[in-house]
Amino acid sequence: MRITLALLWLTTLLLRPAAQADDLTLSARAGFDGLYRNGAAVPILVSARNDGAPLEGEIRVAVDDGAGGENVFTAPVALPTQSDKRVALYVHVPGFSGSLKVELVSDGRVVATTTSNLLTLIPPESLLYGVISPDSGALAFLETVNGSRTGAAVAFLDLADLPDVAVAWRALDVLVFDDVDTSRLTAGQLAALRTWVENGGHLVVTGGPGGPKTAAALADLLPVTINGVESVAALPALEEFVGASTTAPGPFVLTDASLRRGEVMLAQDDRPLLATADLGLGRVTFLALDPKLAPLAGWAGHDALWQAIAMATPTPGPWSNGIQDSYSAGAAVSAIPGLRLPSLGGLLLFLLAYTVVIGPINFLVLRRRRRSELAWITIPVLVLLFSAVTYFTGFRTRGGAAVLHTLTVAQGSIEAEQVRAQSIAGLYSPQRGRYDLALPYETTAVPLSGGGVGIGSDNVDAIVRSGDLTLRDIRIDTGQVVAFVIDGYAPRPALSGEARPTDDGRAIIVTLRNESGAVFENAVLVYGDKQVRVGDMAAGETREMPLTTTPGVPLGATPTPDPLFPTGIVIPNPLINDPTFILGTPDYYSDPDAYPRWQLLQSLYNYSAPAVAPATTTTVMLAGWLPDSAQAIDINADVTRSAVTLVLLEIPLRP
Numbered sequence: 252m253r254i255t256l257a258l259l260w261l262t263t264l265l266l267r268p269a270a271q272a273d274d275l276t277l278s279a280r281a282g283f284d285g286l287y288r289n290g291a292a293v294p295i296l297v298s299a300r301n302d303g304a305p306l307e308g309e310i311r312v313a314v315d316d317g318a319g320g321e322n323v324f325t326a327p328v329a330l331p332t333q334s335d336k337r338v339a340l341y342v343h344v345p346g347f348s349g350s351l352k353v354e355l356v357s358d359g360r361v362v363a364t365t366t367s368n369l370l371t372l373i374p375p376e377s378l379l380y381g382v383i384s385p386d387s388g389a390l391a392f393l394e395t396v397n398g399s400r401t402g403a404a405v406a407f408l409d410l411a412d413l414p415d416v417a418v419a420w421r422a423l424d425v426l427v428f429d430d431v432d433t434s435r436l437t438a439g440q441l442a443a444l445r446t447w448v449e450n451g452g453h454l455v456v457t458g459g460p461g462g463p464k465t466a467a468a469l470a471d472l473l474p475v476t477i478n479g480v481e482s483v484a485a486l487p488a489l490e491e492f493v494g495a496s497t498t499a500p501g502p503f504v505l506t507d508a509s510l511r512r513g514e515v516m517l518a519q520d521d522r523p524l525l526a527t528a529d530l531g532l533g534r535v536t537f538l539a540l541d542p543k544l545a546p547l548a549g550w551a552g553h554d555a556l557w558q559a560i561a562m563a564t565p566t567p568g569p570w571s572n573g574i575q576d577s578y579s580a581g582a583a584v585s586a587i588p589g590l591r592l593p594s595l596g597g598l599l600l601f602l603l604a605y606t607v608v609i610g611p612i613n614f615l616v617l618r619r620r621r622r623s624e625l626a627w628i629t630i631p632v633l634v635l636l637f638s639a640v641t642y643f644t645g646f647r648t649r650g651g652a653a654v655l656h657t658l659t660v661a662q663g664s665i666e667a668e669q670v671r672a673q674s675i676a677g678l679y680s681p682q683r684g685r686y687d688l689a690l691p692y693e694t695t696a697v698p699l700s701g702g703g704v705g706i707g708s709d710n711v712d713a714i715v716r717s718g719d720l721t722l723r724d725i726r727i728d729t730g731q732v733v734a735f736v737i738d739g740y741a742p743r744p745a746l747s748g749e750a751r752p753t754d755d756g757r758a759i760i761v762t763l764r765n766e767s768g769a770v771f772e773n774a775v776l777v778y779g780d781k782q783v784r785v786g787d788m789a790a791g792e793t794r795e796m797p798l799t800t801t802p803g804v805p806l807g808a809t810p811t812p813d814p815l816f817p818t819g820i821v822i823p824n825p826l827i828n829d830p831t832f833i834l835g836t837p838d839y840y841s842d843p844d845a846y847p848r849w850q851l852l853q854s855l856y857n858y859s860a861p862a863v864a865p866a867t868t869t870t871v872m873l874a875g876w877l878p879d880s881a882q883a884i885d886i887n888a889d890v891t892r893s894a895v896t897l898v899l900l901e902i903p904l905r906p
Contacts, residue, residue, distance in 0.1 A: 266834065274303030274331075275888040279353040281367035283381055284406035284555035288373050288422040288574065292341040292695045292738070294414045295367060297353055299338065301330035307359030310338045311713070317345035318700050320793040323713040331604060340716060341419045343697040348372055377402040378561060379422060383410060384429035389543040390659035393427075396554060398561030400424075414695050415439030417446035417669070418739050425453045425564055430461035430541060432470040439617045441468060447738050448472065449531030449667035451571060453564040458506025459541025461698070466506075466537075474513035474528035475537050488519040489667045492559075495552030499545035506539045516559065525556075527563055531667035532571075532901060536560055568901075571662065573673045574736055576854045579701055584677030584699070585732045587656045588843060588893050614899040653686070653890040654679040656732075657880040661744055670900070672881040675699065677734045678890075688722040695738030696722060711735075741881040743900070746771065750871045750902045759798040761871055761902065765790060771898075773835040774875030775826070782825040784832040785875070798871065826874060827852055833874055836905070849878065851897060870901040 253837020256452035268455045279297045287293045297310050313321045324342045329781050344351070348371055349608040355363040380402040386409040406423075410431065414420060420443060436444070448454050456473060458464055459480075466477045482502040490496050505524070513535075527536040538560070540547055547553045574580050656677040663670030678686060690696060696714055707861045710733045727733050745767040752759050759778070765771045765788040774785035778798050785796060828851060831837045839845035880894035 262784070274301065275306070275355070275363050276300045277353065277355055277363040277365040279351070279365050279367040280412075281351050281647065282370050283412070283422060284408060285368045286371055286373050286379060286404055286406050286422070287344065288375065288379070289346055290343075290725050291422040292416075292419045293344050293370070293422075294412075295340045295342060295351065296412065296880060297338045297340065298335070299328060299330055299363070300335050300354060302333060302830065305332055306330045306362070307358055308348060308355055308362065309319065309715075310340065311341055311354045312342055312351055312354050313354075314342050314344055314351065315347065316609065316698065316700060319868055322697055324716070325356075325713045326716045336467045339414060339416075340782075341414070341416060341695050343695070344370065345700075346372060367459040371847075373404055373422070374402065377404055378424050378564065379403075380405045381408050381423045381426045382406070383408050383413075383427065383431050384428070384543070384901070385431065386543050389548065390427065390429065392554065393557065396557045396561050398558065398564050403561075410440075413440045413444070415443055416695070417443040417450075418695050420444075420447040420452065423447070423452060424449045425455060425561070427455045427457070428465050428469070429457040430459065430465060430543065432464045433466070434464070436468050445472065445530075446669045448533035448535060450642070450663050450671050450740070451532040451567060454535045455560060456535070456537050456557060457541055458508070458539040459535070459544055460504050461541065461860070462506030462508075462539065465613055472530065472535050473537055474511055474526045475508035475523055476511045478507040478509060480504060483519065483522075488517055488810050489519060489524060489546070489556075490523075490552070492517050493552035493555035495550070495555065497546035497550055497552070499548075500549070501546075503546055504544065508537065508539060514565075521818055525560070525906050529663035529903070532565060534563055534565055536563060571671075572855070573660070573671070573738065574675065575856055579850045579853035580675045580699055580736070581734060583658050583854060584656055584675045586733045586843070586847040586850065587654050587677065587679055587732070588847075653681065653684065653727075653888060655884065655886060655890045655892050655894075656847075657884065657892070657894040658847060659881045659894070659896040660851070660855065660899065661881045661896050663740065663743060663747055663901070665743070665900040665902045668741040670743045670881075672739055672896075674737040674880065674882040674884075675854070676737055676882070676884060677732045677733060678725060678727060678886075679732045680729070682729050684727055684888070686727065687887045688725065688735070689887075690720040690722070690737060691720050691739060691883055692716070694737055694882070696720060696735050696737045699734040699736050709746055737882055737884070739882065741883075744877055744896070745897050746873065746898065746900060748873060748900075748902050750904050752904060752906065757799065759871065759904065761796045761798060761873075762793070763788065763796065763873065764793045767877060769878050772876040772878070773833055774873065775832045777825055777872040777874060780825055782829070782832060787871075824852075824856060827856065833876075848895065848897070870903050873900045873902060874898060 279301050281295045281296055282293050295312060309325045309327050309816065311323060311325045313323050322473040324340050326335055326338045326339050326340055330336060350369055353365050353367060354361045369661045378397050382405055385389055391405060393405045394403055415437060454472060462480060463477055466473060482504050484501045484505060486889050504620040506521050510523055510526055513526060515523045517525035524539045527534055541858060570739050642794055653819045657674050659672055659674040661670050661672050698711060710726050711722055715723050722735060725733055746765060747836040748761060750759055750761045761776055768790050770790060771788040774788055775782045776785060776796060783798060788794060826833050830839060830852060832847040836842050836845050839849045877896045877898060879896060881896045
């Protein structure tokens with residue numbers, strides 16, 4: 252009896268999680284004030300304190316992958332005695348509302364656990380504000396200011412909440428800095444902020460008495476130059492702008508500024524009160540007043556003022572949502588160049604030859620030689636011979652080395668420093684093996700779900716964020732393709748260009764330059780719902796292309812294709828509606844090089860989603876292919892690499 256009790260006591264000690272210890276605490280905050288979007292990485296900030304013995308381990312978050320498995324995201328952590336550490340993870344949560352479980356694991360044991368705050372999914376058609384202010388409640392009214400969207404939500408944040416990985420900002424539409432010292436932003440946060448704006452974010456910076464400190468670290472982004480602070484007796488221009496009289500008496504304190512770029516939306520006596528400027532695909536807006544102070548605080552017209560600001564928020568184009576269709580993505584990445592299955596006719600001929608040789612021919616030869624008893628020798632020999640042929644033919648078909656097949660979409664502005672680079676990476680192995688993929692720290696990754704390839708969370712041990720992002724212990728069976736979606740930003744491809752209307756406004760002249768070291772393949776220009784062929788551009792080549800803008804006059808080389816989709820489905824994508832130019836062939840289903848590119852184009856659109864507005868006519872988009880990957884991917888094995896990048900660069904029209 253005593254022995255049994257002792258064993259039970261010992262077992263309890265061994266199995267009891269050290270999370271019960273008072274000297275180790277763990278807490279976690281997920282999303283932007285608990286808000287997130289489907290398809291966008293969700294930041295999780297984990298705080299750990301250790302008042303006990305030194306400990307090393309990893310923070311781990313397991314997330315349902317939506318297909319019955321789990322994706323495991325981890326980051327190493329070292330906790331000396333009397334230490335506090337903050338660890339950031341960026342996870343993908345498929346359509347989930349609730350809390351996430353966070354674990355601290357050491358030596359294979361869970362030593363501490365916690366749950367995050369509740370996560371709430373924001374609809375894609377809603378505007379999501381991030382607000383950083385000492386009095387966030389003063390800006391809570393933004394929940395009713397939706398600009399051109401169908402709704403709005405507000406996340407109240409601290410400077411420390413802003414990730415240093417730009418891809419984790421994608422859920423935000425608008426970020427408001429109000430009366431906050433931006434000099435406390437780290438270099439990583441500032442770089443992520445710029446990249447986020449260049450790729451469609453809207454940064455709003457307010458002024459007033461705290462304007463100079465709020466603008467301290469943002470001088471190169473703002474449309475204005477900050478000169479100081481001044482008082483004015485009245486603001487009649489503001490009242491006229493929104494059609495409402497101010498009730499508070501002056502004077503009013505505003506930030507004195509002068510326009511540096513962009514345009515002034517509202518001015519008082521040549522002082523910019525509201526100025527805005529484009530930056531890549533995004534926008535930066537400066538409001539010279541503090542929304543917490545008179546005349547804006549409690550003013551009936553402040554909603555109308557902020558509605559004007561919200562209307563200036565860029566609307567994501569049909570190109571900007573990234574990989575939407577996992578089936579097409581899987582089909583694209585599994586169509587690996589150089590790996591060809593034998594034709595059906597070839598297989599039938601091989602089976603016919605096998606049957607005829609082993610059967611009738613073997614029988615007739617042995618009977619003619621009157622040696623039918625040798626059949627017990629000739630049949631096994633022939634079987635071995637045909638097996639050897641089958642094996643070596645299959646080896647040649649599969650290849651002798653692993654293949655890393657990467658298809659990347661590089662999408663952004665031709666004037667931006669960084670563009671979004673989203674890749675479908677497929678790893679093929681001719682034999683059973685285990686691999687690690689290493690990606691830049693600034694990226695996120697998740698196994699591709701769906702699409703009919705050998706994918707899923709069961710194929711990878713964990714996605715580890717340390718000095719880089721590692722897909723750890725990828726397990727691949729013989730002849731299998733394991734696929735991942737990798738998201739991040741990369742330097743803009745070495746292509747440049749300008750688009751300017753002619754004096755009579757009847758045409759647009761587009762100047763293109765290929766400054767890369769490779770041929771830019773099957774380039775097209777997209778304007779509105781039309782496209783014009785550019786063709787291949789050699790390395791170093793410059794070319795001018797005219798686009799007509801006269802209503803009813805088609806572009807010079809634009810085809811008139813038959814729609815590929817049934818009536819009622821509106822796809823504002825001329826590259827899909829007529830892919831002949833961008834693929835270089837009308838027979839792209841049979842072309843081994845064009846087929847994965849066609850499937851990649853297909854993967855960018857969710858055909859079950861509501862139709863969206865046609866492409867804008869304020870920009871010209873350049874599309875084409877570069878024979879390399881915009882994503883840097885390392886692997887712990889010798890592999891054959893196959894890569895291509897679809898370039899989608901918007902060229903703004905400049906007078």
